[in-house]
Amino acid sequence: MLKFDFSLAFKENIGTGPTYEEILERADIALGALNKVIDNQPGFIRILGTEEYIEEVQKYASWFSSFENIVVLGIGGSALGNIALHKSLKPINWNSPNFDREGKARVFVVDNIDPEFVDAVLSKIDLSKTLFNIISKSGTTAEAMANYLIVRGMLDKSGLASAEHLLFTTDPEKGVLRVIAEREGIRTLTIPRDVGGRFSVLTPVGLASAFAEGIDIKALHRGAKKGLERYKNQKASENPLVLNALLHLDAMNSGKRISVMMPYSNRLYLLADWYRQLWAESLGKKFDKDGKEIFAGQTPVKALGAVDQHSQIQLYNEGPKDKIITFLRLETFSVDFEIPALHNDIEALSYLGGKALSTLLNSEQYGTALALAKNGVPSLTITFPELNEENVGEFILYYELLTATMGELLRINPYDQPGVELGKKITYGLMGRKGYEGFLKDYINDNWRLEL
Numbered sequence: 001m002l003k004f005d006f007s008l009a010f011k012e013n014i015g016t017g018p019t020y021e022e023i024l025e026r027a028d029i030a031l032g033a034l035n036k037v038i039d040n041q042p043g044f045i046r047i048l049g050t051e052e053y054i055e056e057v058q059k060y061a062s063w064f065s066s067f068e069n070i071v072v073l074g075i076g077g078s079a080l081g082n083i084a085l086h087k088s089l090k091p092i093n094w095n096s097p098n099f100d101r102e103g104k105a106r107v108f109v110v111d112n113i114d115p116e117f118v119d120a121v122l123s124k125i126d127l128s129k130t131l132f133n134i135i136s137k138s139g140t141t142a143e144a145m146a147n148y149l150i151v152r153g154m155l156d157k158s159g160l161a162s163a164e165h166l167l168f169t170t171d172p173e174k175g176v177l178r179v180i181a182e183r184e185g186i187r188t189l190t191i192p193r194d195v196g197g198r199f200s201v202l203t204p205v206g207l208a209s210a211f212a213e214g215i216d217i218k219a220l221h222r223g224a225k226k227g228l229e230r231y232k233n234q235k236a237s238e239n240p241l242v243l244n245a246l247l248h249l250d251a252m253n254s255g256k257r258i259s260v261m262m263p264y265s266n267r268l269y270l271l272a273d274w275y276r277q278l279w280a281e282s283l284g285k286k287f288d289k290d291g292k293e294i295f296a297g298q299t300p301v302k303a304l305g306a307v308d309q310h311s312q313i314q315l316y317n318e319g320p321k322d323k324i325i326t327f328l329r330l331e332t333f334s335v336d337f338e339i340p341a342l343h344n345d346i347e348a349l350s351y352l353g354g355k356a357l358s359t360l361l362n363s364e365q366y367g368t369a370l371a372l373a374k375n376g377v378p379s380l381t382i383t384f385p386e387l388n389e390e391n392v393g394e395f396i397l398y399y400e401l402l403t404a405t406m407g408e409l410l411r412i413n414p415y416d417q418p419g420v421e422l423g424k425k426i427t428y429g430l431m432g433r434k435g436y437e438g439f440l441k442d443y444i445n446d447n448w449r450l451e452l
């Protein structure tokens with residue numbers, strides 16, 4: 001299970017911010033918010049109580065195993081979870097041509113419409129050995145749909161049976177992908193109605209590509225379920241979810257509008273990308289539940305240790321006091337190096353000799369946290385004893401639940417994203433979609449331009 005250390009987030013150690021006692025004064029409120037979220041059984045919790053979605057994915061086991069590549073076409077919550085699972089739970093060079101995958105698939109996620117990026121994936125794979133999983137809850141997202149059309153065009157042209165190379169992961173009833181699937185006998189997977197994109201990684205959205213590359217999806221769910229029990233039953237003063245929520249709430253209320261997630265592990269790095277969407281789209285809200293303008297939210301930022309020590313840490317230590325940092329670290333790595341004891345007469349090198357490379361990395365993490373503490377910058381540390389499915393499942397549930405609890409404490413709706421819509425509509429107008437012409441006229445002042 002995950003380990004949490006919040007010692008360097010309190011005034012007792014960093015000389016500023018809330019004391020443990022002050023945080024505890026509000027612990028019951030946060031515990032109440034957490035319980036309210038759980039009692040409401042949002043979709044991301046409900047899906048853990050059923051095997052339905054795991055079984056839905058597993059029924060395609062033999063079909064999946066006939067492919068060398070699974071290419072996911074999706075964006076945002078329909079891609080970030082897939083990337084996070086792939087990067088954290090598979091070896092870094094899993095997709096390399098000469099890696100022994102023991103018959104499991106390579107996974108590529110095309111989550112952008114940059115033509116050079118799309119080409120980089122599509123021009124290098126053998127279509128006949130590839131399954132394209134088009135993921136879109138709404139079935140209307142322009143990026144996912146454009147990439148689907150490109151792939152569909154390629155498949156149709158190739159003479160392959162398109163339906164044998166396509167999988168649609170979408171709403172159980174609505175949307176164009178359902179219509180096409182029914183019309184053409186294309187296989188589908190369900191994105192449950194009550195689960196929004198950014199909370200959907202443990203539904204077929206994230207599970208299918210994970211399963212195809214050999215990730216134990218039952219263990220992912222098991223870890224999430226164990227986490228749920230842990231956070232539900234832990235008393236407030238020792239509850240890592242309650243304390244984290246209160247520390248972030250206190251940070252927001254005291255001008256710390258930036259939340260940095262800094263994994264000290266390349267494999268954990270993409271979990272921070274998944275977290276960014278979750279935190280940003282869920283908590284960045286103009287109105288509270290009563291319709292009052294509040295402009296809530298905290299800007300999530302990702303950084304990679306140790307790399308960004310040499311890029312960002314100067315700012316975090318000495319720049320504006322507007323950040324709260326969450327470090328992620330790994331206790332055990334699947335491989336390690338003993339640094340050779342060479343150049344023993346050179347003191348600047350000899351202290352490294354005989355030490356594990358991972359010891360240097362984790363010492364740098366702790367050293368950075370202590371230096372930040374000395375500068376009055378709060379940090380929390382989450383440790384993965386091991387990088388496996390159960391721990392990643394727990395991490396996902398922890399952040400989904402934390403985000404929803406924050407929504408409750410901030411009195412906002414963490415499950416919608418109205419702020420994304422306007423840009424989409426203007427783009428439709430620009431692309432000539434019928435009915436959206438008005439959006440252009442409404443928002444561009446043709447009489448005033450500054451083009452340099």
Ligand SMILES: O=P(O)(O)OC[C@H]1O[C@](O)(CO)[C@@H](O)[C@@H]1O
Pocket residue numbers: 075076077078135136137138139140141144197198281417420
């Ligand atoms: O799964 P869909 O409907 O294609 O949406 C993709 C993403 O677009 C958004 O609606 C807006 O960015 C996200 O909330 C969502 O994860």
